[in-house]
Structure formats: structure tokens, C-alpha cells
Amino acid sequence: MVQVKINEGMLWVGGEAYPLRNISHVGQRVLTVDLGKTWKEFFTHSLAWLVVGGIIALIFDTVGPIILVVVEGLIIWGLVGDLRKPPLYGLVLNTSGTQFDAVWSTRESEIDHLLIEVTTALGRPETAQIVFNVDHAVHGDVINQYGNHNRGKIQHGGSGSGGGR
Numbered sequence: 437m438v439q440v441k442i443n444e445g446m447l448w449v450g451g452e453a454y455p456l457r458n459i460s461h462v463g464q465r466v467l468t469v470d471l472g473k474t475w476k477e478f479f480t481h482s483l484a485w486l487v488v489g490g491i492i493a494l495i496f497d498t499v500g501p502i503i504l505v506v507v508e509g510l511i512i513w514g515l516v517g518d519l520r521k522p523p524l525y526g527l528v529l530n531t532s533g534t535q536f537d538a539v540w541s542t543r544e545s546e547i548d549h550l551l552i553e554v555t556t557a558l559g560r561p562e563t564a565q566i567v568f569n570v571d572h573a574v575h576g577d578v579i580n581q582y583g584n585h586n587r588g589k590i591q592h593g594g595s596g597s598g599g600g601r
Contacts, residue, residue: 438539438573440550442557442566447529449538454529456561461530462554464547465537468523478515485511524574527551540574 441448445456485507493500525547527538541547553566 438570440539440566440568440570442553445561447538447554447557449527452536452538454531454536454538456558458531459529459554459558460532461528462551462558463528463530464551465526465528466523466544467526469518469521471519474515474518478511481511482508527554529554539570541570541572542574543572546570546572 438450439448440450442456447454447456447459486504489500489504489507493504496503522542523544524540524542525544526540527547527550529536529538539547539550547570550568550570553568557566
């Protein structure tokens, strides 16, 4: 759970503070699983393993077929896990030309409600007061990749913009 508070002209998301007067844009971002990439990786891994595992199964009479089935089962397990991942919804804030992913949730309704409350508070920054709990906040790492090469990793706790690593 992440607590979001608007009080005395400040937007607090967990331990991160954003002055309401400095927020120039509020938006929403959606992250979903890339199904094409997921299926492509599954077929690639399965085909490669069936070739290698088939050779192992032929060489080792008793243990080889068991290894073949177990590893293919793990590949299928990974596919099912990727296909079951829910979409993530994020509240995005722009302040002074810098974009921050303020909070992420698995529930679109939480981010929609938060988006409306923050936008309303921007119209009356000194008088707005609200406390909102994002019960389905997502905690984890956000990895930004630009082009074909990884440029870095950001540790992320579900709120705030994180810190470079």
C-alpha cells in the first residue's frame, strides 16, 4: 500500500514530495506484457530445448527423457507466468520538464481516481486536502531501456521516481 496525500500545496506519494505549483502535467501510463515477444521467446526456447533435450534423451536412456520433460515443463511454466501478469497503471507527473512515475497499481480505478484528485488539487493548491491509499501498489524495479542496449536500472518501490543505479 502507498499513501498519497495532498496537503498545504504539496503532493506526497509515500516519502516523495511534489509541490503542486511545480506540476505542469498529470497523466497515466499503462504497461502490458508484449504478447508477441512472449510467444516468440517461448517457441524459440522450446524448439532449442527440444533439439538439445532430444539429443540428451537419446544419449541417457532413463534420465534423459525425464530431463527433457522437466525442462520443457519449466519453459511452459514461464510462459504461463508471463501470460498471467496483469497490466500496470501508473500516475505520471511532469515537473519543470522532468517526468516522474509517481505510483503504480494493478487497479486502473485507483490511478483514475488519483488522477482526478490531483488534477482537481492543481486548481486550488493551497486549500486542497486529501489522503488516498493505493491498496494495489506495485513494488519492484523499473528498467528503462532505450534502443537495443540496456542503459541502466532504476530501483523502484512503487512510489516516487526512484534513484539511478
